[in-house]
Amino acid sequence: MRKIILLAVGLLLAATGWAQVKVVYHLNEGIPQASRAIGNIRNHLAADPAAKIVVVTHGQGIDFLLDGATNPANQPFAGSIGELAGRGVEFRVCNNTLVTRNIAKDRVVMEASVVPSGVAEVARLQAKEGFVYLRP
Amino acid sequence: MRKIILLAVGLLLAATGWAQVKVVYHLNEGIPQASRAIGNIRNHLAADPAAKIVVVTHGQGIDFLLDGATNPANQPFAGSIGELAGRGVEFRVCNNTLVTRNIAKDRVVMEASVVPSGVAEVARLQAKEGFVYLRP
Amino acid sequence: MRKIILLAVGLLLAATGWAQVKVVYHLNEGIPQASRAIGNIRNHLAADPAAKIVVVTHGQGIDFLLDGATNPANQPFAGSIGELAGRGVEFRVCNNTLVTRNIAKDRVVMEASVVPSGVAEVARLQAKEGFVYLRP
Numbered sequence: 001m002r003k004i005i006l007l008a009v010g011l012l013l014a015a016t017g018w019a020q021v022k023v024v025y026h027l028n029e030g031i032p033q034a035s036r037a038i039g040n041i042r043n044h045l046a047a048d049p050a051a052k053i054v055v056v057t058h059g060q061g062i063d064f065l066l067d068g069a070t071n072p073a074n075q076p077f078a079g080s081i082g083e084l085a086g087r088g089v090e091f092r093v094c095n096n097t098l099v100t101r102n103i104a105k106d107r108v109v110m111e112a113s114v115v116p117s118g119v120a121e122v123a124r125l126q127a128k129e130g131f132v133y134l135r136p
Numbered sequence: 137m138r139k140i141i142l143l144a145v146g147l148l149l150a151a152t153g154w155a156q157v158k159v160v161y162h163l164n165e166g167i168p169q170a171s172r173a174i175g176n177i178r179n180h181l182a183a184d185p186a187a188k189i190v191v192v193t194h195g196q197g198i199d200f201l202l203d204g205a206t207n208p209a210n211q212p213f214a215g216s217i218g219e220l221a222g223r224g225v226e227f228r229v230c231n232n233t234l235v236t237r238n239i240a241k242d243r244v245v246m247e248a249s250v251v252p253s254g255v256a257e258v259a260r261l262q263a264k265e266g267f268v269y270l271r272p
Numbered sequence: 273m274r275k276i277i278l279l280a281v282g283l284l285l286a287a288t289g290w291a292q293v294k295v296v297y298h299l300n301e302g303i304p305q306a307s308r309a310i311g312n313i314r315n316h317l318a319a320d321p322a323a324k325i326v327v328v329t330h331g332q333g334i335d336f337l338l339d340g341a342t343n344p345a346n347q348p349f350a351g352s353i354g355e356l357a358g359r360g361v362e363f364r365v366c367n368n369t370l371v372t373r374n375i376a377k378d379r380v381v382m383e384a385s386v387v388p389s390g391v392a393e394v395a396r397l398q399a400k401e402g403f404v405y406l407r408p
Contacts, residue, residue, distance in 0.1 A: 133404070
């Protein structure tokens with residue numbers, strides 16, 4: 001009975017809008033998409049500062065998370081990544097992509113962590129951790 | 137106890153398929169994507185007339201919702217927008233985009249409303265209002 | 273009371289991570305996206321062999337599911353489709369697309385089934401069958 005009540009309370013909290021919004025940003029295209037995503041995430045946090053944002057990358061989507069990456073205006077991504085990480089945004093890189101593209105793990109920026117599979121991570125966050133999806 | 141029963145009834149209704157399907161269409165690419173989306177939404181409503189569809193736009197995605205916008209075949213979007221709005225489809229435009237691109241609010245068609253942030257709205261609809269996601 | 277307990281048990285199973293992850297892969301772009309998706313799905317199943325994956329296609333997204341389709345390296349898709357179908361992956365093709373593009377149903381490979389509307393199917397799987405979304 002106690003568990004049922006706890007569940008009911010959790011559902012009521014969610015239903016009444018008290019729960020934190022958790023969003024997975026799914027990136028697999030490359031630098032232009034990453035550049036858009038940085039702006040999107042800044043706007044997202046400005047509108048909802050409590051939102052939890054996890055950026056999951058694979059394929060060409062990982063490129064902006066490699067050391068020395070620059071945006072289409074030739075500016076380093078490092079500053080934006082550090083700033084967003086400082087605000088709680090997490091960045092995850094697909095290990096399958098690193099292997100397939102023969103990229104050494106130590107080229108991934110220190111703010112990002114490596115996960116076994118980017119696509120499985122995108123699905124897991126939604127199915128198991130209550131994240132919603134957004135593809136910028 | 138009454139709240140638990142209400143929750144259970146709600147869950148059972150959802151589980152047995154009585155609940156309305158609510159879908160957020162996420163548009164951020166531009167006219168060709170918007171043109172595809174119009175056709176997608178027509179087909180969606182033909183297959184599921186009770187579906188609730190909200191179109192959230194930002195970046196280049198807002199272009200078809202500006203006065204005088206035309207599709208790749210040079211036909212005005214106005215007719216399709218009015219028709220879909222008449223069937224309950226809602227259109228939302230990101231204010232951050234209007235500011236960044238220096239577009240006056242009065243250029244947004246009257247069927248669309250302006251929201252503070254397109255990405256935050258896409259997440260909010262999913263996390264707080266039970267919408268599912270679709271990127272056409 | 274029994275139904276409430278059953279619901280609570282279901283929710284607890286889901287919350288404690290025992291539930292199967294169900295994912296809809298949404299494809300509407302064409303051969304390059306389909307080619308990426310095949311690799312994504314292989315990696316997904318390697319990371320989570322119990323995942324249930326349904327690939328829903330419409331627009332140009334159906335092309336790799338037509339008889340004789342080949343990937344950008346000019347290799348037939350047939351082998352990959354058969355292999356993934358054998359591992360439980362399901363493929364669905366939008367009938368509206370077949371009609372609009374004037375493609376006969378018998379050109380669809382036997383591993384795929386035809387659904388009335390691709391977009392309505394993407395929404396239905398999420399809203400009614402507990403699938404999460406991924407656009408490769």
